[in-house]
């Protein structure tokens with residue numbers, strides 16, 4: 001089987017909200033073959049820049065466009081092609097947009113391999129340990145504790161057993177933070193509450209605040225520091241009574257190896273950003289023996305969700321996935337058979353590859369051809 005063409009398609013809703021989120025524009029990656037099979041992938045990043053990483057022509061060594069690297073290759077060895085894409089882009093790549101773009105190609109290659117072999121991606125990644133995965137939803141904190149409580153009540157109605165609040169007013173003062181957490185917990189009861197601090201603090205403030213937050217019993221505190229304060233994370237993880245989560249901005253297994261060595265308890269790669277399923281599998285292989293918990297960051301479309309479910313279903317301590325509830329048609333309708341939320345859990349798609357089907361009408365409606 002040979003790759004005949006690669007089609008990066010930028011989808012974008014016409015009105016980008018004042019507070020844009022990851023569901024308003026996306027780069028879908030289709031990889032076509034001479035046997036009529038097509039692999040589906042997604043890039044959650046700057047779509048125009050990542051599209052250029054595909055479309056760029058061949059150049060000097062190690063600065064080629066991704067399409068030129070992939071066309072003519074046999075798609076059934078995604079790991080070998082990951083290495084090839086990484087190496088042949090490394091003058092402009094290694095981190096950032098080129099790796100985000102490689103994520104979309106990598107997901108599509110795993111989908112193709114599964115379709116070619118008649119196996120779900122979860123089976124190719126080592127075999128699923130569960131057929132459904134527990135979901136958590138995430139949302140911004142309300143402007144007031146009352147608003148936060150109202151949103152918590154909505155999530156309870158949907159049957160969720162885990163919820164994450166973040167950003168907004170959180171971080172400004174210990175009193176405000178505790179008021180919002182207590183308001184949410186009064187509604188959530190025994191359900192899990194996670195908090196995303198949105199890079200709010202420096203290390204000294206974070207060390208003080210985790211002591212104040214510990215008695216609330218929150219399940220994790222996410223990104224209290226700048227993503228680049230690696231030394232800060234090492235100090236905080238060693239001293240925090242609250243588990244620390246990070247990694248949604250990291251790429252490649254080397255970045256995650258560093259994060260894990262610095263002690264981060266909950267590791268959050270985004271499959272459509274970090275380098276794809278090939279990287280996610282390496283991350284969970286590093287996490288499992290150390291008892292660290294991988295939890296997919298997932299806030300874009302059903303392609304990302306399906307890939308995240310296939311991966312995390314294979315991980316021993318991986319019974320949790322982020323489930324996006326935003327109303328964008330790219331989230332709700334792009335994948336015709338979007339994995340649904342049922343009693344707080346999400347089924348891993350069956351069928352070969354990712355087990356998803358795209359809605360051509362949605363692609364036609366929201367396609368942006370620059």
Ligand SMILES: [Mg+2]
Nearest residue numbers: 196222223248
């Ligand atoms: Mg976050």
